[in-house]
Amino acid sequence: MGSFPVAAWLRAGRRALTAAPSTAYDYGDPCGRPELRTALAEYLGRARGVAADPSRIVVTSGYVQALALLVRAAARTVAMEDPGLPFHREVVRRAGGRVVPLPTDAHGARTDTLTLGLEDAPGSLRPDAVVVTSAHQYPTGVTLHPSRRHALTAWARESGGLVVEDDYDGEFRFDRQPVGALQGTAPDHVVYVGTASKTLGPALRVGWMVLPPHLVAPVAEEKLHTDFHTDALTQLTLAELIRTHGYDRHVRAARLRYRRRRDLLVAGLERAFGTGGPYGLEGVAAGLHALVTLPPGELTEARLQRRAARAGVAVGLLGHHWHDPGPHHRQGLVVGYGTPGEGRYAQALDALLRVLTQP
């Protein structure tokens, strides 16, 4: 992301480690350091509307681990958004889970399929858990519609199923008030999962789960037998950064930076094509990526991606995200604006626009 706050991190680390009791350097609680769980409870309540008592929090080594722990502790059949990240489907499978597709549309995850599925055609499966990127669907960028949010928590209450809320970029809402976490509306049925990967950087491998109380012990048991606990020094440093509001300052600065990049992308496309251009642009209200949809015709997303690669620009393909890939899906480019270094974004955007305007 090119923007890890090195100096602030080192300062927080020095304060945290010199103040830490000597027991902090020994084996710790699989749920995580109390300092971090307390800091996260306050932050998540304030910033994301999460009902996050420290006793419900298990600190993990990032989102991948959180997902794997949940599958092992509580979920065998997992519904995951279609399209969605193939890597996360593979994480579920390797943890022993079975993945079923949850279709999405312009309102986000199609919650009707969860209940319809039960009486549906053979092969339909009743999921134990449903994973959603409700604030900003990956990769389409849709925000889950209020009626769908309601339907999802209603499904969880009625079926006893679990909703897993992957709030990977929830801090980055540009156009209006942040959409609060789904977890705040049904804390006994929703597992909230957040990480420092998009706010500080993925190198840290720190994430957090806010769990329904009955899942804390089974998840902590899995964590204990997976890696005992997450690096305590990193936890203490992050707790100090949150407690002293350095984390908030960094998130605010990152939000401005991403918003600027988003604005440049929107303006660039408009400049190139006018308002009714051949390409659609979706999912720009939030987050670190947008979806550029392709006009119907001969131009394929794969061909565009090859052109972009020749111009030195890396873009993702919507086509790589379907559970069941094929020509029947609509096509698009997943454009991440978090990745290029601060000095290289304008150049990368220009190159992308040249690729799109090329006949």
Added chain:
Amino acid sequence: MGSFPVAAWLRAGRRALTAAPSTAYDYGDPCGRPELRTALAEYLGRARGVAADPSRIVVTSGYVQALALLVRAAARTVAMEDPGLPFHREVVRRAGGRVVPLPTDAHGARTDTLTLGLEDAPGSLRPDAVVVTSAHQYPTGVTLHPSRRHALTAWARESGGLVVEDDYDGEFRFDRQPVGALQGTAPDHVVYVGTASKTLGPALRVGWMVLPPHLVAPVAEEKLHTDFHTDALTQLTLAELIRTHGYDRHVRAARLRYRRRRDLLVAGLERAFGTGGPYGLEGVAAGLHALVTLPPGELTEARLQRRAARAGVAVGLLGHHWHDPGPHHRQGLVVGYGTPGEGRYAQALDALLRVLTQP
């Protein structure tokens, strides 16, 4: 352990993080940072006689994770020393493995049972992997006899099985030249596993595997889907600490401290009972713990442990380490001399000696 080198760690962190390229803050290689793998290769070759090319190393989040990854990637039936740590047996089982006991005697793991087992009574199992604490068996403290080392690698070569060498306290040899790692004698059949838990502190959750080349890719795949990679900032800091010899300095200081504690324990028992006292003392040539064996008679290890607890001293029971617990085993106390803080060791030892001399 009460001796984490806070100041040296913070200095190394400042140097490493300010020098790191911006890509170091993004997602990294599941095998670990190149800086750390290079530093470890040099260190492990020099300090432990490990044949450790950086390309064979996968950095993990501690020993527990290394063991779990190995089971998932390469071993279904795992022979583990009896007695041994019950926690590690449970780690293997949760990762999908089956545990079979590997008896030990005064020469360490009884390698004859590995081959005998094949033609043996029903129920005997051919293990895919054998886990040994060869430098200092946990909890008996025995060093694996040269003939057994040889038999173990011969078994691996002949059967195609894997030896997993848990070198948890290999740096702490007191009485003579260090016993080199088993891995150095058969690098294509032995997985060497080490950690920073006994040298720096378990709070860090950093370990390393040196693997036979054919296992690097499957283990890295499991690591990727478990937690992507280990905290890169911690890896960079540790690499800097090793590279600038701060790690060696700390290990040397720790070795002197543990040796002093070991000497105090030996001298204290001799003062209390003379040289032919009722209690035996085993496993004192190395490591962070010794085994105090009990005389035959009415006094049980459990009763001694309760007495010790009342005196404020925590000791482990040999009885907790058998695969199949029962009264037919010999009894003993596992005395760790790493745990009490530097100011409290003499006091804890006095309390323990009072407990042992109590009629």
